Amino acid sequence: MQMPTKPKQYYVIDKLSIIEQTLSLFLHEVFKKIVVAIHKKDTHWNTLSVSSAPEIYTVEGGQTRAESVWNGLKALEKFNIQPMDWVLIHDAVRPCLTLEKLTQFIQMIKTEKVGGLMAIPMRDTLKYVINNEVSKTISRMNIWQAQTPQMFRYAYLVDALKYARLNNISISDEASAIEQLGHHPRIIRGDSSNIKVTYAEDIDLANRLLGRK
Numbered sequence: 342m343q344m345p346t347k348p349k350q351y352y353v354i355d356k357l358s359i360i361e362q363t364l365s366l367f368l369h370e371v372f373k374k375i376v377v378a379i380h381k382k383d384t385h386w387n388t389l390s391v392s393s394a395p396e397i398y399t400v401e402g403g404q405t406r407a408e409s410v411w412n413g414l415k416a417l418e419k420f421n422i423q424p425m426d427w428v429l430i431h432d433a434v435r436p437c438l439t440l441e442k443l444t445q446f447i448q449m450i451k452t453e454k455v456g457g458l459m460a461i462p463m464r465d466t467l468k469y470v471i472n473n474e475v476s477k478t479i480s481r482m483n484i485w486q487a488q489t490p491q492m493f494r495y496a497y498l499v500d501a502l503k504y505a506r507l508n509n510i511s512i513s514d515e516a517s518a519i520e521q522l523g524h525h526p527r528i529i530r531g532d533s534s535n536i537k538v539t540y541a542e543d544i545d546l547a548n549r550l551l552g553r554k
Contacts, residue, residue: 362436378402378409424496456493457527460485
């Protein structure tokens with residue numbers, strides 16, 4: 342199966358696009374505002390009914406994940422967000438997260454000072470590859486695969502992303518930005534079904550998982 346030519350978050354699974362499947366989990370009273378980062382040339386978002394939901398506010402996405410998250414955080418200033426309020430970040434193309442797992446995650450992270458993320462322990466042997474050849478084998482002991490959601494206090498995450506921007510530090514997720522300030526985000530064990538739709542085969546898998554969900 343080939344990936345669709347349109348952005349993967351708009352691929353339809355069971356009559357709903359992936360991004361609609363994902364957002365349906367967050368259209369819940371526990372969340373005061375949902376900010377969605379949309380590419381400036383996006384022509385699909387406004388065709389979805391969810392785009393007009395009163396809980397949702399859109400911002401222009403950046404060239405990187407960090408820029409998009411930054412734009413979202415700055416937008417929250419319009420809604421009187423407080424420094425110690427919690428913000429939760431989730432990939433639009435992770436539609437298989439369950440409400441049970443999300444609720445459990447939030448309750449556990451709320452006891453933390455800074456925040457944390459969902460992740461799963463690495464099960465496979467890791468290979469470091471150069472030019473399609475194995476250079477070395479990397480021990481998977483204590484190695485976890487980061488997922489989303491990731492949830493942090495607003496002020497801590499703003500400071501972390503600001504530090505990365507000022508120092509030209511490339512970050513792969515919010516937790517890595519937090520780590521740059523010397524904090525140690527809490528790990529909450531996630532689920533292997535919380536997949537990120539990246540490759541063609543992921544669409545078929547997401548279809549099956551959402552069917553069970």
